[in-house]
Amino acid sequence: MTDTNEQLAKALNAVIDPQSGKGLIDSGRSSAPKFADGAATVILDVTGIPEVRRELIEVDIKRALGAIEGVDDVRIGMTSTRKGRRLIAVGSGKGGVGKSTLSANLAIALARRGMNVGIIDADIYGPSLPRLLDAEDSKPTANEDRQMIPVRTQYGVSMLSMGQLVKPGQAIAWRGPMAANAMGQMIDADWGETDTFVLDLPPGTGDVQLTMVQKYKPTGAVIVSTPQDLALIDARRAIHFFEEADVPIIGLVENMAGYKCPECGAVSDPFGTGGAEAAAKEMGYDFLGRIPLDIGIRTSSDEGLPPAATGGPGADAFNGVAGKLADWLDPPKG
Structure with missing residues (x-):
């Protein structure tokens, strides 16, 4: 389980935040994924990211995490804080x-x-x-x-x-x-x-x-x-x-x-x-x-x-x- 968690975190951080250019974990967009019963769960802060980019990031996350052995499902929850104009x-x-x-x-x-x-x-x-x-x-x-x-x-x-x-x-x-x-x-x-x-x-x-x-x-x-x-x-x-x-x-x-x-x-x-x-x-x-x-x-x-x-x-x-x-x-x- 520990190895899988480490692999998941590494794979998620390999997906780049379009605003900062850093990995999704390093940029603070997400914490390490949760893994249980074959499902990896990611909570992603998409504040300030355009809708089209969000869809592309979602595809990248599912591809990266879904490639890890033992992961049968990738679930992504997106949160957003409305910024001032x-x-x-x-x-x-x-x-x-x-x-x-x-x-x-x-x-x-x-x-x-x-x-x-x-x-x-x-x-x-x-x-x-x-x-x-x-x-x-x-x-x-x-x-x-x-x-x-x-x-x-x-x-x-x-x-x-x-x-x-x-x-x-x-x-x-x-x-x-x-x-x-x-x-x-x-x-x-x-x-x-x-x-x-x-x-x-x-x-x-x-x-x-x-x-x-x-x-x-x-x-x-x-x-x-x-x-x-x-x-x-x-x-x-x-x-x-x-x-x-x-x-x-x-x-x-x-x-x-x-x-x-x-x-x-x-x-x-x-x-x-x-x-x-x-x-x-x-x-x-x-x-x-x-x-x-x-x-x-x-x-x-x-x-x-x-x-x-x-x-x-x-x-x-x-x-x-x-x-x-x-x-x-x-x-x-x-």
Whole structure:
């Protein structure tokens, strides 16, 4: 019996927790299996693990434990503790800095780390996430309480965007309060077990941002800027806005940093380099990383093929930023 128990514990710990990358026992997801009358029983904490991943883990556990001699049945009980909602605002002081592209890739990279991630396109007047996530033909439905039910993208991220609710190319001529109300309806949608949200904000500090910090105070904010001085001036305004609202600044990301010529391989810096990193250091905030100026990022994004999902251009840079964000959300233990 002792040998069987040891084998069962070893086999269970060989199954990897998708969030921590450790074995299910080492990560605290489960204690050692119980074994009696040919049945191995596992109680597994699946908090924060998406439904699809849970099913895969269940298959892996049954396969691993069922292969041990004397085990006729593997029983798995799953428990879950509802986490509070974590809202990560991705903001900038001006448009055109690649904020939506960063938001889409961060959401995907976090989901691939095992988080239940949703993304909200709060750029009401210029929604671009449906194109970036190849979901232009997907429309949200509503539940019996008339809450919107988000669209599940092929990349494991649920999303809501005004771009899914209006005709392609249709102008949205709304006053600020109407746009802020639309954002609120998306945040208050029926997100199920989704607990980590990336909020792609419009540029500036208008009604949408004001409503967000007053009614849906973010857990933290990521500020995006290109390296040149004008963009950094606007980024500082966005930082000041979040500081005044007592929203923690997670860090700064420098986008369009460095261009590698596809013909000769020479690297140039048409927008400068290092500005966001220097600004972060000056203001006492973390620098989360830089994303290169790469035509491959632009073309793959236009095709709805985010690099964080496909391993395309810039994938390592996006994943690096996401790793620092993940550590900020769930600091490593020990």
